[in-house]
Amino acid sequence: MMPVLPIQSIATTEECLHLGRLIVLTGPSGVGKGTLMRSLLERHPELYYSVSVTTRSPRPGEIDGKNYYFISRSKFEQLVAEGEFLEWAEFAGNYYGTPREAVLNQIHFGKLVVLEIELEGARQIRTSFPSAFSIFILPPSFDELEKRIRSRAQDSEEAIARRLLRAQEEIQAADEFDIQIVNDDFETALNDIETVLFK
Ligand SMILES: Nc1nc2c(ncn2[C@@H]2O[C@H](COP(=O)(O)OP(=O)(O)O)[C@@H](O)[C@H]2O)c(=O)[nH]1
Numbered sequence: 001m002m003p004v005l006p007i008q009s010i011a012t013t014e015e016c017l018h019l020g021r022l023i024v025l026t027g028p029s030g031v032g033k034g035t036l037m038r039s040l041l042e043r044h045p046e047l048y049y050s051v052s053v054t055t056r057s058p059r060p061g062e063i064d065g066k067n068y069y070f071i072s073r074s075k076f077e078q079l080v081a082e083g084e085f086l087e088w089a090e091f092a093g094n095y096y097g098t099p100r101e102a103v104l105n106q107i108h109f110g111k112l113v114v115l116e117i118e119l120e121g122a123r124q125i126r127t128s129f130p131s132a133f134s135i136f137i138l139p140p141s142f143d144e145l146e147k148r149i150r151s152r153a154q155d156s157e158e159a160i161a162r163r164l165l166r167a168q169e170e171i172q173a174a175d176e177f178d179i180q181i182v183n184d185d186f187e188t189a190l191n192d193i194e195t196v197l198f199k
């Protein structure tokens with residue numbers, strides 16, 4: 001485990017970014033962000049993936065502390081009030097947030113930190129960390145996106161409908177980000193991300 005620095009010892013976010021870099025991976029639900037992230041971490045274990053906090057219920061097989069920190073809405077609201085999140089947002093009826101201190105510590109130690117988050121949170125990061133690099137993952141088509149969400153078969157019909165509605169809005173915001181990568185052929189998309197991060 002990395003030693004945890006008190007937050008006051010990290011002077012400014014810009015100072016942090018001289019030591020490390022912050023990467024934001026965003027895009028609609030079902031586009032393949034999680035799958036790309038997992039492969040990226042397997043190939044590059046030196047990356048630091050920020051585990052988010054959520055009020056969503058765990059899906060079968062998800063592990064607390066690995067996939068997410070699963071907490072109640074009241075606890076989440078308390079953490080928001082205490083300023084514990086670098087960014088947070090409500091998505092499809094649940095809260096999601098990035099733990100502030102862990103991420104700032106890792107950047108301070110010179111790590112390349114990757115956040116996999118939805119649109120509103122990604123916008124917040126662009127404002128608070130102008131030097132963060134942001135990647136928007138696009139589906140090859142909307143039909144393919146729907147197919148992927150359904151093939152995952154882990155969400156209720158209502159949750160799927162909410163994700164699809166939100167996906168339409170999110171895709172329209174793709175141009176706001178530094179680079180857009182289409183996740184059609186998986187290996188090609190993964191290589192494109194690697195090129196941006198490491199070459
Ligand atoms: N703003 C924000 N979004 C997050 C965070 N963690 C995950 N998300 C996003 O929340 C959305 C829903 O995540 P999830 O319920 O795991 O569903 P899935 O991405 O469709 O498998 C996705 O777009 C995630 O990228 C976070 O810490 N902050």
Ligand SMILES: Nc1ncnc2c1ncn2[C@@H]1O[C@H](COP(=O)(O)OP(=O)(O)O)[C@@H](O)[C@H]1O
Nearest residue numbers: 029030031032033034035148152183184185186
């Ligand atoms: N390039 C791809 N081609 C076909 N299916 C894909 C591709 N990338 C991901 N998938 C599949 O799409 C589904 C959604 O991927 P997931 O990583 O859970 O998306 P997200 O994290 O963006 O919600 C999964 O079943 C995954 O295996």
